[in-house]
Amino acid sequence: MTFTIDFLADGRVLEWDATNDSAVVIERNDYTPRFYVAQRSPATDIDLTALRTLYERHPDVVATKIGSRRPGFRRQDERVLAVDVAHISRVTSLARQVRQVDAYPIGDLACFNVDFSREFRYCLENGLDPTPATALSTLRLSVPVTETSKDTYAELEVAGESVSGSPEDILTAVQTAVETHDPDILVCSTSDIIPTLYEMATTTSSSDFTLSRWPEVDYQQLASRSTYSSYGRVGHSPARYNVPGRAIIDESNTFFYGETNLDGVLDLVSRSKKPVQELAWASIGNVLTAIQICEAHDRGVLVPWNSWRHEFFKPMGTLHDADRGGFIFAPEVGLHEDVHELDFSSLYPNIICTRNVSPDVIRCDCHSGRNDVPGLDYAICDDRGYLVDVLQPIIDARDEIKAEIRREQQCEEPDEDRLQELAGRSDALKWILVACFGYQGFSNAKFGRIECHEAINAFAREILLTAKQRLEAGGWRVVHGIVDSIWVTPDPDVAADQRECLDTIATDISETTEIRLEYEAQYDWVAFVPQRESDAGALTKYFGKVSGDDEFKIRGIEARQRSTPQFIEDVQRECLERLDESRSPDSVLRCLRAALVSLHRGDVAVDRLVERNRVSKPLDGYTQDTQNVAALERAHNQGLAVHPGQDVEYVVVDDQKSTQERVALSHEDVEMYDPAYYETQLIRAVESVLSPLGWDRTDIREALSETEETDLSHWI
Structure with missing residues (x-):
């Protein structure tokens, strides 16, 4: 099988097949990539002869042909002009010339199959599996x-x-x-x-x-x-x-x-x-x-160069109802014991497949009187949408891979190489499934449509509410829910012998919604973190201790943030362990005090204090003297190029300064750091741990000051 393809300047193409010994090459000199031109709207009737004559005279065009193809999923076969190009590098420039033809009003013509990446185009047009x-x-x-x-x-x-x-x-x-x-x-x-x-x-x-x-x-x-x-x-x-x-x-x-x-x-x-x-x-x-x-x-459908799908007309009330995201239950701030998490398996992709949500069938003309989408009065055609055929094989494949992972893990001697392979494949498919929903609302998506995005959210809200009602009817209290996950704890007002088994409830919900609700995990306790400047719960910040395991599930707090230094992360995780052992702020504070002593004594290795932040502008684009700016200045003076969008890694050595001496780059031979700055970061991280118990950074500092010695010699 061809694994890589090279395009030479003279038009030749090299197909490389991997073998057990090396690689063999097939040289081709007859490849001519093709793009298409068609009328933008089926309502017009445009003669493509003049355009064909123009392209036939062009030295980079090998051949032209007028035939029939589908310019879109909602359109039937129409007359299109196929243009075969001498070299793959000339496709885009030739397609642009359509806009400059005076014989056709601006906007009446559209190009298709233009902006494909080179190797992908070659495989698609030649039926190759790479x-x-x-x-x-x-x-x-x-x-x-x-x-x-x-x-x-x-x-x-x-x-x-x-x-x-x-x-x-x-x-x-x-x-x-x-x-x-x-x-x-x-x-x-x-x-x-x-x-x-x-x-x-x-x-x-x-x-x-x-x-x-x-x-x-x-x-x-x-x-x-x-x-x-x-x-x-x-x-x-x-x-x-x-x-x-x-x-x-x-x-x-x-x-x-x-x-x-x-x-x-x-x-x-x-x-x-x-x-x-x-x-x-x-x-x-x-x-x-x-x-x-x-x-x-x-399916014989051409791919538009630019997305021009207009949003379907809808009344203001429908627009208001549609412009909403997934359903979220506000988390109950605090530490909750005996918590169970249930997740819908690939909720949004499964909504697409079970409800037939696809750009080519949403709000179809043939069923315009039906109200298939809850609360939005959108009809969905009975014909199978193309997006279902795209996603269903991926959903099925990931389910099979996950099942194989479970079987391998249950073996007496699991094959670690095999597990690594399966995990990689599962994760790759997961990312595709994660993105498939949001991509329907992306303005530049080739086949996306905002109505699909709105319909998926509407179905998701209905499904989560259905799950909540069934769980509460079964004797469970919902403490948090977000999009496709829901956390419950036993309802204290319901006797244990009257409370239904979660597996039974999950099976009922799965049958009702046609999407599998999986029992994800049981936690000894879960803590939901409040917002920094409010008592309301932060939607995506929580942590909990998995029952029967040494593992913590952590979301949103510092230990999960890419910029957090390793030392801060380690201390925060140790604080979680102390909280698990005692459920007491005192043990967490003892852990913090010990960390502060090490920090001020200079016992912390500098490489454990490295921060990593993304640069959003070039150096001369900043107006404030931030740590990032100081790091960029140091990099510039050392001849290192850091472009917007790249990361810069540094250690804060003196946060009181506003010059490049404020930080040192991670690769430099750093011998010192700013303990006061990292103390602030530590307290912020511990605040995340204790805030579900009602503590903020002021309480933490007061508790530290009550036990600190007035003699500062212990910091030395």
Whole structure:
């Protein structure tokens, strides 16, 4: 099976198949990618002859053809113009020329099958499955952060071994490793390693150095680095490179490889038809779109270049009712004992599949009088929606994988490698299922529709309310519920012999809602945390002790936040253990005091105090002297490039300063830190633990001051 595809400048295409020994290549020179042009609305009748004549004269067009295709799921076969292009790099620019044709009013024409990634397009148009038939070999190259902005590396990690010395030494080590391992995949800490190594080879006259399996091309740059904003967060996309015959996974620019593993990536390769290199850098939405495009392709439906689906007309009252999210029960702040958690299995994906919620069937014309969606008066067609065919196989596959994980775990000697493989595949599918709901409301989704988003939420609210009513009728009290999870504890007003078994209730709810309600866990206790400046419960901040286990379930508090230093996390987790043992604030405070003593004595290793924060602007874009700014200034002075959307890691050494001396970067030789700053962070973390018991940071500081010695020598 072809696992990676290379496109050469002269139009040739290289298909690489992995074998047990190396890789074999098939060279093709007859590939012509295709895009389509059609009228934007079926209500118009546009003659495409003039456009066809224009394209036939273009030197980059190989052929044109007028035929019939479906320009959308809600449209039947219509006349479309197919344009075959000489080189894959010219597809987008040729499609743009449609907008410049004076013979057609602006907006009357639309292009389809335009903005596909290269390898995915090739597989789709040629019916290729890019899932490797054999295991892929890998080689990891990693550069220290201090070397990332240099033109010449003095240190590099190759296949797990650190190599340092002259450029010739580095290049020799890399070349030897490449020849020894002959990797199908180069796993790089940053893709900039590729051009830097070749630049080093040029400056040192190391003409024999190469990473490529194709002698004519060393490497190609596929995209430049860029900064983007998504849902209010700034992200950074580094430059992307291609080495013929090998796939590249850039660890600084991969979601699925970082969140799962290679097995998870390959599982999605088989479902999306995106080869491993493209899938590694793709976002969740990008992969979900690829799976949807495959389904559209199988149904003979073209893929719009730009999304132009208007929102269906609805009365103001319906708009008000529809513009709501999932149902949330306000948590009861405090510590609750004997708590049980129940979760609906893949609630939103299962709503889509069991209720047939899909962009092509929601609010159909053929059933306009029906009220299928609770509270919204939306009709859903009886015809099976395409989104169901996209998601149902993923839901079924994940259920099968989870069942296999349980069977493997029950073995006397579980196969850890097999468990790791299954976990990676399960996690990869989980992320697709998590995103499938929100993507329906994304304005740039190829096939999304806001009415689907609204309908899914409406069904979810109804389902959670149904579950609440049945649980309360069975003698249980709901202490929190959010979207697809619900926490209950025995109702004290109901006698134990009159209280129904949760398994029985869950079975009833599953049958009623047609979605499985699973018993997730029993907790000795669960604490729901109040908001910082309010007595109301924070919706997503809680922690609890799993019954019969040493495990704590933690959500939202500092130990789950990516910016929290390891020392703060460790102390908070120890405080949870103390709270579990005693249910008393005193034991938690003793733990805090001990941590403060260690902190002020300087006993805490500096590498356990590193904070990690994302940069949202370039250095000159900031107006306030924050810690991030100080860290950026230090990085700039050291010649290190930190772009918006990337992380910066530092230790606070003197928080009273406003200059770059306020912090030290994590890779620097730091010998000191600011104990007063980290004391504040510690107290904030302990406040999260004690706030369900009614304590705030003022109470904590007062309790500390009552027992602190007035002699400060104990801090020394």
